[in-house]
């Protein structure tokens with residue numbers, strides 16, 4: 001371990017504020033993780049194995065899937081570039097910026113851009129790059145790298161953030177998180193509206209359709225891919241899934257593992273740039289596919305790290321990460337590792353150099369917590385050991401030959417002991433005797449300081465009795481809860497091995513009323529509201545109740561201006577009713593509109609999600625720019641799950657589709673939930689239903 005790394009670890013361990021922030025993050029995230037996996041439609045074990053197999057198949061046949069993906073994306077109208085390394089990727093972005101005379105780029109969070117040092121490179125060319133994810137914006141203001149791949153400002157408390165805003169933005173100091181978030185919303189709104197280019201990452205590319213998929217909670221991802229005239233998407237070549245059904249699978253796992261949500265607030269699917277007649281969207285969409293060492297990883301001992309879907313769960317679960325945080329992960333010259341934590345300790349040496357970053361794999365207890373939570377079941381401890389043994393260039397056969405004779409002998413002896421319960425129990429009894437002899441010495445025997453023990457925790461003394469003996473006693477007394485938990489503690493329940501089963505059952509088999517009720521339950525649990533409106537018996541699309549209830553809501557909220565879809569896209573008479581009410585109406589993107597009124601192509605009951613597609617008369621900005629989003633939904637358009645909706649022809653054919661689950665939200669400052677970061681603060685759904693569903 002280099003001096004630089006050692007020093008960073010020591011500094012982090014001495015920073016009690018940092019460790020409190022990391023502890024809070026880990027506990028909240030892991031609690032939410034376990035709760036979220038309870039709601040999986042199938043067994044967690046089955047779904048993660050299916051995801052592992054799908055990702056393994058994709059990486060094994062990556063060249064074919066890439067060809068398919070690129071061909072479909074180009075047919076859809078995307079301009080596809082390939083970058084072998086960081087400098088090529090930076091050159092492509094700056095060439096596009098130069099061609100469009102761009103001075104300002106609004107950027108949503110992308111770890112690939114961190115990997116290639118994009119911000120510094122563009123800023124050196126005089127192009128202003130503004131991060132728009134709240135956490136990323138905070139660390140950009142502080143000139144720091146992200147401390148976590150999902151929660152960039154995880155290392156800061158509200159007071160530090162308040163002082164940063166005061167110093168860098170001239171805002172009055174406050175520790176009120178909603179007030180800070182509202183201030184940033186105002187500042188960044190101008191960036192979205194005036195940016196020449198929007199730049200995003202890509203969570204998944206879908207080979208069979210050429211689709212780009214990005215997931216965000218705040219709405220900044222939707223902003224940068226919808227509002228500026230040019231969109232550039234940066235994607236690592238490994239982030240592919242073969243089909244839309246595979247996309248549905250990873251979209252069930254990623255948000256649960258990353259933030260403990262069933263789904264993120266916004267899932268955006270992008271197939272094409274703005275089409276003729278479309279109300280909004282970028283005129284050009286570029287996709288940059290970055291290799292930067294990924295091809296070299298394929299077939300290497302670290303191959304399986306390419307299966308990663310960057311959820312960050314292994315960071316939250318890692319007992320080392322939660323003590324030292326992301327900024328402590330540095331190379332032997334003290335340069336930050338873009339990717340920290342367990343996955344970072346594998347990916348960073350593989351992509352940026354074993355000799356510089358190989359030391360990161362030493363910062364692991366190999367406890368296996370990272371593998372346990374990984375939604376695609378990557379054997380991270382095994383890969384960490386491979387990094388320790390030489391990393392990407394390691395030939396596993398050679399590595400085995402190099403094992404010293406004594407180590408090999410001891411391992412064989414241990415294997416002999418551990419593979420027989422009786423022998424193992426006998427060995428435990430023998431070690432318990434040594435343990436009881438050592439115990440009285442524990443008060444005055446200390447390990448030498450060079451061992452590193454003692455910075456943050458005591459060296460655990462051997463237990464008085466073997467685990468088996470204690471377990472047997474425990475079982476006998478049937479007192480498991482008291483053993484594990486302190487009074488008042490919440491017990492995280494592990495993912496169920498078998499859920500009720502059958503969310504994949506056909507739509508016909510599910511009662512429409514149940515779908516409606518499930519949709520409303522999920523939507524309202526996420527701070528949306530649902531109002532039922534009876535369809536008039538003489539018309540299947542008219543509802544006098546709808547007009548009355550929408551106007552009542554607008555009056556209650558004091559709304560004087562709305563952006564809305566065209567009359568053909570909404571129930572008859574709504575437009576004229578609004579016009580008669582004196583409310584100012586706009587059909588094109590309007591940053592001053594207080595409310596946006598849209599239809600909804602479909603909805604997903606399992607997650608309470610609305611599905612909107614772009615097209616003539618359907619500006620997606622109506623569901624994004626205003627503070628209040630009002631959506632009109634016919635109850636017959638509610639589907640059970642994501643797979644059914646992702647495969648709808650209208651979704652596949654739209655230039656863009658937005659999947660919206662409740663109001664925009666963030667927990668980037670001290671894990672405090674705040675609504676309305678960049679997208680609407682309120683989402684109201686008016687469901688048009690027939691008599692029998694009322």
Ligand code: SF4
Nearest residue numbers: 308309311312314374
């Ligand atoms: S290795 Fe697994 S747990 Fe870690 S970020 Fe990747 S997918 Fe998530």
